[in-house]
Amino acid sequence: MLPILLAVCMGALTLLLFVVWRVRTDGTWALWWHDNYLERLRDFTSGKSRPMRILQYVQNTAVQGDANSVISAVDSYCANVEWAMNVGDKKGEILDAVVLDVRPRWVLELGTYCGYSTMRIARLLPPGARLITLEMNHHYAQVAKQILGHAGLDSQVDLLVGASSALIPQLKKKFDMDKFDLVFIDHWKTSYLPDTKLLEECDLLASGTVLLADNVTCPGAPEYLHYVRNSPRYKSLYFPSQLEYLRVEDGMEKSVFLG
């Protein structure tokens, strides 16, 4: 009996070590572990959603009206308490550098989630610039509004709730605008390419418009990458980095529309 028990324990331990190793080194396993298993477990035990837990942490710890303090609070929560799909601090620095370099008047963000990258972009915008961010999940959008309000950035940002494919064709008329200077692409990865083509069709990209796409390595957006790297309409450059809050390879693709 004892040898069988010992063998079962050894087998279970080996399996556990294997799962821990894969979660720490493989992006697909890491995303499944954090986004499905751990998130659902915490939702069940706390009776709240992950965005609500992030919001609560921000309200309890970040200085009201101080965007950097709110950004640090989200990073601290997601690095130390539970992972979340924000662009994160490391790739956030790449995003910051692109925003500062472009100095955009009109920015579009695809995928708001809790408003983390929205805050990073909005706090660096020159006076008079506008950031339009699209989020299809109503609950996430409500949380993002409160987080942006806590950071004091809500007046610079227009958060539209709905699917990007439905909202993009309405933007020109709705905002009485012409073209975007910067587009941050960070929604579901299968939508990167169709929405880029939709932006072209809707005449929302000017020569010089910068597209910055997150997660092009993990979980990856191969069709989008193939398009921007091979189309004569784009000049594209890869920025290697790490997946938010984890030691897993990821990167961002900056693509300049050439007209």
Ligand SMILES: C[S@@+](CC[C@H](N)C(=O)[O-])C[C@H]1O[C@@H](n2cnc3c(N)ncnc32)[C@H](O)[C@@H]1O
């Ligand atoms: C990776 S998260 C965005 C993270 C955010 N940019 C940040 O760094 O803080 C992706 C978000 O895109 C939203 N989303 C996915 N597909 C979308 C679509 N087609 N239209 C609008 N929102 C979408 C999801 O609901 C999710 O909240």
